Amino acid sequence: MRDSTTDTVDYIVTVAVMNWLINAGWDTEEIRRVVALADRAGQGICDHYTAGQAKTYDREIPRIEYRWRPVYEVMLEPAVRQIFTPGQGQVDTTAVIDRLSRLHDCLQHLIPMCERSPEWETSESQKLATQMSETLQSTLERMGAPVGSDRTVEAWTRDLIPPTSKPVADAVGDDHTNGRS
Numbered sequence: 001m002r003d004s005t006t007d008t009v010d011y012i013v014t015v016a017v018m019n020w021l022i023n024a025g026w027d028t029e030e031i032r033r034v035v036a037l038a039d040r041a042g043q044g045i046c047d048h049y050t051a052g053q054a055k056t057y058d059r060e061i062p063r064i065e066y067r068w069r070p071v072y073e074v075m076l077e078p079a080v081r082q083i084f085t086p087g088q089g090q091v092d093t094t095a096v097i098d099r100l101s102r103l104h105d106c107l108q109h110l111i112p113m114c115e116r117s118p119e120w121e122t123s124e125s126q127k128l129a130t131q132m133s134e135t136l137q138s139t140l141e142r143m144g145a146p147v148g149s150d151r152t153v154e155a156w157t158r159d160l161i162p163p164t165s166k167p168v169a170d171a172v173g174d175d176h177t178n179g180r181s
Contacts, residue, residue: 005049006042006066008106013042014071015103016128038068044125045110052116074099097145104136 020034046064054061111129120126140146 005046005110006064006069008110009042009045009049009066010069011071011074012045012103012106012110012129012132013038013068014074016041016132017068017070018075035068039066041125041128042066042068044123045114045129048114048117048120048123048125049110051118052113052120055116055118056113093143097140097143100136100140100143101145104133104140107133107136 017034017038020037021031043066046066050061050064107129111133114120114125114129117123
């Protein structure tokens with residue numbers, strides 16, 4: 001099932017993958033390892049999110065079978081690439097702050113529900129989410145941007161991709177696994 005939760009997790013995991021690849025290198029084995037890690041990280045976040053929902057609403061919530069679908073628009077966007085490769089090209093500070101804030105909002109949307117999962121505190125997913133959130137918060141503060149907002153924190157969905165970027169996903173395809181759906 002694909003919904004706003006999986007789109008939000010895809011967005012978070014895509015940015016994490018960009019960071020992992022830049023730090024790990026681009027050889028074929030590393031790429032395979034990172035893609036497998038992306039699937040596990042996303043599945044972990046989805047599992048804790050649904051466990052939190054089950055506890056909150058005191059009912060059974062079906063498990064989300066997660067498979068990472070890269071958000072290519074995010075990977076190809078100059079403002080996002082600038083976050084990971086500073087000093088290469090002109091910086092559009094406003095765009096970078098906007099993307100960082102959006103990612104921070106995505107984490108703030110998911111984390112409160114995940115925290116209700118009994119195993120969240122000791123999970124790899126919690127470490128990833130906390131590390132990303134703290135890094136985003138300190139980066140935004142360093143850039144002089146307000147952290148937190150008065151706006152409602154909502155899930156990110158692929159519907160929020162600007163229409164001019166949508167052909168990227170159509171051209172590349174939806175799945176990183178060559179035929180796995």
